[in-house]
Amino acid sequence: TEPQSLKLAVIPGDGIGPEVTAEGLKVLEQATPADVKFEPTRYDLGAERYLATGEVLPDSVLEEIRQHDAILLGAVGGKPNDPNLPPGILERGLLLRLRFELDHYVNLRPSRIFPGSISPLADPGEVDFVVVREGTEGPYTGNGGALRVGTPHEVATEVSVNTAFGVERVVRDAFARAQKRPRKKLTLVHKTNVLVHAGSVWWRIFEEVAREFPEVTTDYMHVDATMIHLTTNPSRFDVIVTDNLFGDIVTDLAAAVTGGIGLAASGNVNPDRTAPSMFEPVHGSAPDIAGQQVADPTAAILSVALMLDHLGLDDAARRIEDAVVADLAERDPATKRSTAEVGDAIAARVAGS
Numbered sequence: 001t002e003p004q005s006l007k008l009a010v011i012p013g014d015g016i017g018p019e020v021t022a023e024g025l026k027v028l029e030q031a032t033p034a035d036v037k038f039e040p041t042r043y044d045l046g047a048e049r050y051l052a053t054g055e056v057l058p059d060s061v062l063e064e065i066r067q068h069d070a071i072l073l074g075a076v077g078g079k080p081n082d083p084n085l086p087p088g089i090l091e092r093g094l095l096l097r098l099r100f101e102l103d104h105y106v107n108l109r110p111s112r113i114f115p116g117s118i119s120p121l122a123d124p125g126e127v128d129f130v131v132v133r134e135g136t137e138g139p140y141t142g143n144g145g146a147l148r149v150g151t152p153h154e155v156a157t158e159v160s161v162n163t164a165f166g167v168e169r170v171v172r173d174a175f176a177r178a179q180k181r182p183r184k185k186l187t188l189v190h191k192t193n194v195l196v197h198a199g200s201v202w203w204r205i206f207e208e209v210a211r212e213f214p215e216v217t218t219d220y221m222h223v224d225a226t227m228i229h230l231t232t233n234p235s236r237f238d239v240i241v242t243d244n245l246f247g248d249i250v251t252d253l254a255a256a257v258t259g260g261i262g263l264a265a266s267g268n269v270n271p272d273r274t275a276p277s278m279f280e281p282v283h284g285s286a287p288d289i290a291g292q293q294v295a296d297p298t299a300a301i302l303s304v305a306l307m308l309d310h311l312g313l314d315d316a317a318r319r320i321e322d323a324v325v326a327d328l329a330e331r332d333p334a335t336k337r338s339t340a341e342v343g344d345a346i347a348a349r350v351a352g353s
């Protein structure tokens, strides 16, 4: 029989994006089961394209991307303080636009201290949690404006948008994920004591949905206290659900305590599958090390595993994770490997598994 064909939109992006994406695709090739075929289409989007053509995400390209089964992104972003690349152009025009247009309401970020990976914490314990960050609302919707800019009377607003619909669907997704995990624990992170309006809708809906998941233990923590617990006792967390801005901050700290930016993978997921989900390393384009083959491709490779999970190819995803765990366990900080050498080593382990 013909293999099942899956259309993959690949956006390598800028800086180290193309370097790490190449390794992700290398590993994907070895992990793909015989009855599946990935058909990649490359889209050149990012700082380089913007600087050359002024285009960020043409509508026609967005519509083409929408026709795919999944998206793999490296990273986009130019050199710091480039006067030709104003802040927000790529963030709002490309990354956030893809998230909003393709309804990526679950921003999924697993945080695990793998055996052999080095945490900056002296005694972190067993850390394996996942953050479910809301991806389409909060203060990131562009609901704001500015008046009298540049004068002493400047006014700027950036309103946090929280809809019952938006909160319920992400909270429900987080409960479903917690239910499938051994510890079955879900922590709501917010600031309900001060942000009383948004906090109230998050809290009420969290309590309501909890009734449908009696096996899941629930917990609430203020976002500032979460910073303390993530550094002093990160092993207490299993699944965290939180809003867009808190999630952005929580996941950077989570990446730092679990062994660094070279390992942190993420998914921008549309759980209803009305549009393709997008998988990417948490890190950016790292212009400081671009083109030198020194970037760690592990985060991009783990993002491929998240993608395979989302596509229902769980066995292939586990093979990649196991290969990464084995590679990490044998890493010797004294031996420097190139980006491609790390990719080759992980791909070889996947091929042999």
Ligand code: NAI
Binding pocket: 016, 020, 074, 075, 076, 077, 078, 079, 095, 261, 262, 280, 282, 283, 284, 285, 286, 287, 288, 289, 294, 295, 296, 297, 299
């Ligand atoms: P960054 O994540 O690109 O770099 C931060 C630091 O981590 C740098 O020192 C870099 O060398 C290092 N680093 C990052 N990834 C690494 C890897 N795989 N292996 C080894 N070291 C790694 O964040 P930064 O410097 O704030 O942003 C650079 C550009 O990337 C900016 O234009 C920013 O807007 C963009 N960016 C894009 C993202 C995306 O595409 N989703 C996410 C974050 C930033």
Ligand code: MG
Binding pocket: 248, 249, 252
């Ligand atoms: Mg961030």
